Amino acid sequence: MNRLTLIGIVIVLILVLVAIFAPWIATHDVGATNLSIRYLPPSSEHLFGTDSTGRDLFSRVIFGARISLEVGIVVVAVSTVIGTLLGALAGYYGGWLDRLISGYVFNVFLAFPGLLLAIAMVAFLGTGLNKLILALCIIGWVGYARLIRGQVLKVREYDFVQAARALGAGDFRILLFHILPNSVQPLIVQASLGMAGAVLAEASLSFLGLGVPPPSPSWGVMIEEARDLSTLQSAPHALIFPGMAIALTVLGFNFIGDGLREYLDPRQRAR
Amino acid sequence: MRSNLKYKVLGGLRRVAILLLVAWTVVSLVTLLIELVPGDPAVAVLGEQATPEQFQQFRQKHGLDRPPFFFSFPRDASGERHFEWHGRDNRYTDYWRGIVKGDMGLSFRTDKPVIDLILERYPATIELAIAALLVAVVIAIPLGVVAGTHRGTWIDNVASVVALIGISLPSFVIGPMLVYVFAVKVHWLAPSGRFHWSDLILPSLTLGAAFSAILTRMVRSSVIEELGEDYVRTARAKGLSENVVIYKHVLKNGLIPVVTILGLQLGVLLAGAIITEKIFGWPGLGLLLVEDGIGKRDYRVVQGCVLVISMTYIIANTLTDMVYRFLDPRIRVS
Numbered sequence: 001m002n003r004l005t006l007i008g009i010v011i012v013l014i015l016v017l018v019a020i021f022a023p024w025i026a027t028h029d030v031g032a033t034n035l036s037i038r039y040l041p042p043s044s045e046h047l048f049g050t051d052s053t054g055r056d057l058f059s060r061v062i063f064g065a066r067i068s069l070e071v072g073i074v075v076v077a078v079s080t081v082i083g084t085l086l087g088a089l090a091g092y093y094g095g096w097l098d099r100l101i102s103g104y105v106f107n108v109f110l111a112f113p114g115l116l117l118a119i120a121m122v123a124f125l126g127t128g129l130n131k132l133i134l135a136l137c138i139i140g141w142v143g144y145a146r147l148i149r150g151q152v153l154k155v156r157e158y159d160f161v162q163a164a165r166a167l168g169a170g171d172f173r174i175l176l177f178h179i180l181p182n183s184v185q186p187l188i189v190q191a192s193l194g195m196a197g198a199v200l201a202e203a204s205l206s207f208l209g210l211g212v213p214p215p216s217p218s219w220g221v222m223i224e225e226a227r228d229l230s231t232l233q234s235a236p237h238a239l240i241f242p243g244m245a246i247a248l249t250v251l252g253f254n255f256i257g258d259g260l261r262e263y264l265d266p267r268q269r270a271r
Numbered sequence: 272m273r274s275n276l277k278y279k280v281l282g283g284l285r286r287v288a289i290l291l292l293v294a295w296t297v298v299s300l301v302t303l304l305i306e307l308v309p310g311d312p313a314v315a316v317l318g319e320q321a322t323p324e325q326f327q328q329f330r331q332k333h334g335l336d337r338p339p340f341f342f343s344f345p346r347d348a349s350g351e352r353h354f355e356w357h358g359r360d361n362r363y364t365d366y367w368r369g370i371v372k373g374d375m376g377l378s379f380r381t382d383k384p385v386i387d388l389i390l391e392r393y394p395a396t397i398e399l400a401i402a403a404l405l406v407a408v409v410i411a412i413p414l415g416v417v418a419g420t421h422r423g424t425w426i427d428n429v430a431s432v433v434a435l436i437g438i439s440l441p442s443f444v445i446g447p448m449l450v451y452v453f454a455v456k457v458h459w460l461a462p463s464g465r466f467h468w469s470d471l472i473l474p475s476l477t478l479g480a481a482f483s484a485i486l487t488r489m490v491r492s493s494v495i496e497e498l499g500e501d502y503v504r505t506a507r508a509k510g511l512s513e514n515v516v517i518y519k520h521v522l523k524n525g526l527i528p529v530v531t532i533l534g535l536q537l538g539v540l541l542a543g544a545i546i547t548e549k550i551f552g553w554p555g556l557g558l559l560l561v562e563d564g565i566g567k568r569d570y571r572v573v574q575g576c577v578l579v580i581s582m583t584y585i586i587a588n589t590l591t592d593m594v595y596r597f598l599d600p601r602i603r604v605s
Binding site: 004103104107108110111112113114115116119120121123124125196200203204207208209210220223224226227229232233236239240243246247248250251254255258 | 289292293296297300301304305307308432435436438439440441443444446447448450451454455462539541542543545546549550560561564565566570573577580581584585588
């Protein structure tokens with residue numbers, strides 16, 4: 001296996017463990033402010049130092065992993081299920097359904113920058129974790145649907161599908177047991193890159209003040225709180241640690257997605 | 272030949288139809304989004320303490336007292352919902368009539384025409400996007416070519432890892448870090464604003480960085496693909512130097528898909544500009560959207576910004592498509 005893929009898997013594994021065991025790993029209360037210890041540099045007491053209100057950055061970064069993973073997993077799971085369902089139906093049956101989904105919906109979503117749509121929805125719906133997840137699912141499913149539709153269109157014509165039909169298998173059986181299992185490989189790549197995208201989108205929206213509201217230790221919120229000039233001046237670590245957390249997480253999922261893509265697509269594999 | 276023309280005309284018509292359909296959807300979406308606001312927009316803007324007269328006046332001025340769509344399902348006296356037809360006299364058609372005349376309504380906060388606010392900010396965003404595009408191209412093409420021509424070597428690996436890191440580092444991390452280094456530590460550049468030409472440097476680097484990473488990967492795989500083509504073997508067999516082969520032949524063909532990506536990524540750039548503008552207080556559409564629009568619950572401004580950003584994106588995509596067709600005659604017909 002590719003070395004980078006391995007690094008990606010290690011990063012993601014650590015992230016998952018950190019998210020699960022956050023209450024045991026964190027050394028301090030994530031919300032406890034103490035102005036007498038603001039802007040402390042990293043030390044053995046505060047591993048990542050403290051922020052502008054004296055909160056322990058290490059504990060906040062640790063709990064931030066939960067928010068990131070929660071958003072990523074829910075968004076990718078929901079988008080994959082909806083996208084696979086609609087993409088498979090459009091690709092298999094064709095006709096007006098396909099014209100509606102691939103001819104209209106895909107074009108509209110392609111024509112709209114995803115982040116802008118999420119921003120617009122959150123702007124009108126109001127902020128909060130659930131609304132953020134809803135917005136990201138609404139923009140997320142289309143990529144999976146496009147992918148599966150293309151796969152189904154291709155696999156549908158294979159001989160084994162004709163054989164199954166000749167043996168009397170119904171549409172549902174053909175789609176579920178013959179076409180889909182042979183179409184999902186690229187979906188795994190897309191899901192892995194989708195995790196990276198969702199984590200990034202959550203942090204971006206929270207940074208803009210449109211995602212998870214401030215007291216929560218979302219990495220995006222932490223960066224927004226750390227970027228005013230006085231905090232930058234006295235505590236650059238308040239920016240660097242959550243920034244590194246986001247970058248490593250996104251990098252991990254990107255490494256896995258890239259490795260899988262190369263593995264599944266021999267043309268891209270290095271000779 | 273005739274069928275060729277037929278395909279061209281049909282293809283063109285299809286494209287125009289899709290464009291119109293997409294534009295209609297975007298405008299409809301933007302118009303109807305305001306119905307999603309929980310509670311009453313008038314209360315959200317004026318606050319709970321305003322008098323009934325103030326609410327009434329506000330609703331009248333901004334057309335909020337009128338029915339939202341051709342029909343609605345209001346509750347009657349007994350609390351039951353029933354169907355009611357309003358005809359052409361509704362907010363949806365109002366917004367359309369306004370758009371056709373270039374009128375996007377008045378700002379809920381300042382009563383200024385939204386179109387004026389947008390036109391005032393638009394040049395700054397375009398300036399930032401173009402500068403970021405230039406940054407990305409200047410970084411990505413040499414890096415991608417070097418990585419692609421040295422495929423599998425350590426040079427390629429380093430370039431690829433740098434590109435992946437660039438993709439993974441979000442602009443709201445790179446941006447404040449650049450501010451820390453160049454504005455807080457060494458005081459070479461201003462941390463925010465748009466007063467001097469040098470104020471463009473940090474925002475365009477920030478916005479261009481992630482984009483250049485995507486582009487590097489694109490250029491690399493494109494170069495690798497082209498290097499496997501027969502014409503490259505022919506060119507080498509003719510005794511052309513490797514530089515001529517790469518820069519005159521490979522790059523010329525390899526850049527075609529890159530142009531498409533450039534155009535398609537413009538949306539990413541415009542959406543990314545929203546974040547970059549917020550980081551650097553760059554007075555463009557993004558800042559108008561986030562601070563004046565969403566921050567002050569000025570829904571008319573939000574509608575206008577979303578509309579203009581998406582339309583810019585749609586038009587840029589269409590132009591990209593045309594350039595792509597022009598560059599590669601093979602795809603003109605199919």
